[in-house]
Amino acid sequence: MSNPVAQACSFLFVPATHSERLPKALASGADMVIADWEDAVAPADKPAARNTLLQAVALLDAAQRARVLVRINAEGTPWFADDLAALGQLVAQGLAGAVVPKAERVATLQAVAQAAGPQAALLALVESVAGLDAVDALAQAPQVARLAFGHLDFQVDAGMACGADEAELLPMRMATVLAARRAGMAAPIDGVTVDTQSPDRMTHDAERARRMGFGGKLCIHPAQVPLLHAAFDPDEAAVARAQRVQQALREAGGGVCVLDGRMVDAPVLLQAEQTLRQHARARQRHAGR
Structure with missing residues (x-):
């Protein structure tokens, strides 16, 4: 559990221009906070956003800084080079790393x-057809700890018009999950739920992400964080079941056995162990806030 980016489930965006929101976001219960220099900041405000974040980070303690990422502007924009210079300063102060938008090239x-710097973790945001085409290479690029799927920008780039259930994006989501698995990295992060007024929609999207093999979601409002955790953190019944599976296989000497009328074998044990690891991370989150 030494890498907070690899272990995190919830990633909460906050505009870097609003320094007062950073401590509030950190206190929201989110595993990681993403200070945004990209979409949340108007072009004229980009330089000020860098300076504001540098000043805000100076007021945080070391543990808080380790839970902050910064989303830089994309390569090819006028702000990319200056963002990289400021990013180096922030990571030297203890920030976790960067979210890289429009990720398409390993270079x-x-x-x-x-x-x-070598201590920084990168989150590669796949938001285009070219990015999805290169997703296996991106997953294996240096210091990339997670992939994330930016489904809104992807739809625009691909010329898609998705329905409310976003069924059209299921193949792209699955491709991202499988790329992360092939690279042996932590499960990827699903995109945001833009409807901040509907708890049901957030819960639906979070549960879909969990079922598909994602490891969490990007969030745009603090109220979404507990809904996300409720969808991903195992409940008491799931934890008890996982513990019983472990016990049953121990009593069977590691072989196949039957529990509650259902066969229990190695894949079932692996799933139980995954449930218990998720439960341990949830407990750690609650203990640390």
């Missing part, structure tokens, strides 16, 4: 990693 991730 881009290498440039960000070099600017940020």
Whole structure:
């Protein structure tokens, strides 16, 4: 559990121009907070956003800084080079790393990693057809701890018009999950739920992400964080079942056995162990807040 980016489930965005929101976001219960220099900041405010974040980070303690990522502007924009320079300063102060938008090339991730320093973790945001095409290479780029699927920008790039259930995006979501698995990295992060007024929609999206093999979601409002955790953290019944599976296999000497009329074998044990690891992380989250 030494890498907070790899272990995190909830990633809460906050505009970097609003320094007062950063401590509040950290106190929201989110595992990680993403200070945003990209979509949340108007072009004229980009330089001020860098300075504001540098000043805000100076007021945080070490544990808080380790839970903050910064989303830089994409390569090819006028702000990319200056963002990299400021990113290096932030990581030197203890920030966890960077979210890299419009990730499409390994060379881009290498440039960000070099600017940020070897201790920085990168989250590669797949938001385009080209990014999805290169997803296996992106997953194996240096210092990339997680992949994330930016489904809103992806729809625009692909010329898609998705229905409310976003069924059209299931193949792209699955491709991202499988790429992370092939790379042997932590499960990827699903995109945001834009409806901040509907708890049911957030719960639906979070449960879909969990079922598909994602490890969490990006959030845009603090109220979404507990709903996300409720969908991903195992409940008491699931934990008790996992413990019983472990016990049954121990009593069977590690072989196949039957529990409550159902066969229990190695895959069932692995699933139980995963449930217990998720439960341990949930307990750690509650203990640390």
